[in-house]
Amino acid sequence: MLELNSRFLIGSYKKAVEVESRTGNNPLEELLSVMFDSNMIDGILSSRIEGEFSVPFLVVKGDRVEVPSLNRFFGSVALLKKAIQKYRLSRIAVVAPSCAIDGLNKTQYYGIGCNWVKTAVALKVGILCTGSLTGKALTAEVLHLTGKEKRIKRFFYDGGLFYQTEEGELIPVNLSVHHHYINAACRYCLNLSAKGTDITYFPLKEENRAVFIVRSERGWRVVASVQKERPELFRFRRLKKEDLEGIVSLLREKALLNIDDILERVELGLPVPKWNDNKLRKFYRIWNAVEDYNFEEEVF
Numbered sequence: 001m002l003e004l005n006s007r008f009l010i011g012s013y014k015k016a017v018e019v020e021s022r023t024g025n026n027p028l029e030e031l032l033s034v035m036f037d038s039n040m041i042d043g044i045l046s047s048r049i050e051g052e053f054s055v056p057f058l059v060v061k062g063d064r065v066e067v068p069s070l071n072r073f074f075g076s077v078a079l080l081k082k083a084i085q086k087y088r089l090s091r092i093a094v095v096a097p098s099c100a101i102d103g104l105n106k107t108q109y110y111g112i113g114c115n116w117v118k119t120a121v122a123l124k125v126g127i128l129c130t131g132s133l134t135g136k137a138l139t140a141e142v143l144h145l146t147g148k149e150k151r152i153k154r155f156f157y158d159g160g161l162f163y164q165t166e167e168g169e170l171i172p173v174n175l176s177v178h179h180h181y182i183n184a185a186c187r188y189c190l191n192l193s194a195k196g197t198d199i200t201y202f203p204l205k206e207e208n209r210a211v212f213i214v215r216s217e218r219g220w221r222v223v224a225s226v227q228k229e230r231p232e233l234f235r236f237r238r239l240k241k242e243d244l245e246g247i248v249s250l251l252r253e254k255a256l257l258n259i260d261d262i263l264e265r266v267e268l269g270l271p272v273p274k275w276n277d278n279k280l281r282k283f284y285r286i287w288n289a290v291e292d293y294n295f296e297e298e299v300f
Contacts, residue, residue, distance in 0.1 A: 006244065009251040011195035013215045016239040017223070021208040023233060026067060028125065028201050028210060030233055032093060033065045034226045041122050043089040046096065047076045052135035058083055067095050069154040069203075073132045076100040080107075084120045091122040095201075097129035098191040105196050123222055126194020128202035128247070130161055130175065130254045131182030141181040145171055156203040159246035170205075175250070179257045185273040187261045190283075192251050198222070202247070211239065211247075 019027040035041045044059035047068055056075040059065055076096035083089045094104060101124055108118050133141065142150050142163065151166045161173040179187065194200045198219030203210045214220045227234060265272045266280060275283075 004252045004255055006241065006248045009248055009255060010193045010200075010213065010244065011215070013200075013213045014217075014220050016211060016213045016244060018204070018237045018239055018243075019210050019212055020206075020235040020237075021233065022235060024208045026069075026203070026207060026210070027212075027234065028067050028095070029065050031223075031226050032067070032095075034230050034233065035093065035123070035222065036061055036065065038225070038229050039091075040222065040225065041091045041093045043083050043087065043092045045077055045079060045083060045092055045094045047073050049135075054135075058087075060087065060089070067201075068127065070138065070152060071129060071132055071155050072135065072138065073097045073100070073127065073129065077104055080104070080117065084117065090120050092120055093123040093125065094121060095125045095127065097127045097132065098194040098196070099185070099189060101126050101194055101197050102191065123199070123218065124197040126197035126200045128157070128193050128200055129186075129189075130192060130250070131178060131186040131189075133182055137181045137183075141173075141178060142171065144177055144181075145173065154203065154207070156205055157247060157250065158205045160250055162205070175253050175257065179254070187258055188265075188272050188275060190255055190258060192254060 019031075021027040021030045023030065032041070032044055042061060044065065046057050046059070046066075047054050048057045048066060049055075049068075049070060049072060054068075054070075054072040054074040056078040057066075058079045073096060077094060077100050080092075080094075083092055094101065096104075104117075104121070104124070108121065138152060139149060142148075142152060150169070150171070152163045152171075153166045154164050156162055156164065161175065161178065163171040163173060165171065193213070195215070198214070198216045199222070200213040200215065201210060212219075212223065214223055223236075227236065262272055262275070262283070272280065
């Protein structure tokens with residue numbers, strides 16, 4: 001049977017580092033700003049909150065660099081074609097959860113529009129995600145957790161999932177409760193740590209600290225170049241495997257909730273969002289196997 005260990009939940013990576021921004025800003029925003037200033041990128045595709053909605057957002061040089069502060073990610077790569085064909089951008093950084101990155105990878109490597117996408121993406125930053133919510137779902141979840149309506153400023157991970165209100169109150173999030181409020185398709189995702197990216201990012205309790213799980217040569221080259229370009233901006237601390245045990249436990253708990261939902265729908269003969277028959281067969285083969293598998297080739 002498939003063992004839900006760090007090899008499956010986080011995947012392979014080169015190094016994991018804790019990054020502290022000495023300016024007090026979000027480390028990922030600082031990194032992307034330095035990349036803009038050094039002409040390493042000419043655009044950023046991500047999403048941002050506008051009122052009650054999360055909308056795709058294209059950042060070009062001169063705009064304020066911002067990354068999502070709430071786990072509300074929708075349509076992050078919807079502006080990709082416009083960025084390439086209208087604005088003629090050729091070095092784009094994409095900041096999105098695994099669902100958007102998986103779609104981008106298929107576009108790049110499986111021939112769907114790869115003639116104009118393949119060489120235009122300079123960096124893929126995957127946001128570690130335990131499930132995305134709409135604005136109303138987030139309000140309802142917080143009401144369930146606290147009994148009161150509160151305005152949430154950001155989410156972060158500190159051995160578990162937490163919300164921080166605009167007043168600074170920290171709310172621990174029960175994953176079983178969270179599971180019932182997230183977007184339906186998020187309940188069937190097993191790529192929670194954004195495998196298939198250059199860097200997996202997740203924020204920590206202090207707003208100027210985050211973890212970068214560097215997966216590719218390109219990702220490591222970017223981190224090294226930014227550190228060399230502006231060494232006064234960042235403090236890096238290399239993490240050991242045991243330092244990631246808290247996030248691995250969190251991902252394991254969430255993955256088990258998702259697997260329960262997948263198996264229940266399969267046994268009832270119901271369709272599973274994001275899954276086709278071939279994908280389900282591969283999952284069942286691994287879930288029930290006694291052999292060793294290369295999980296990196298089986299991204300669910």
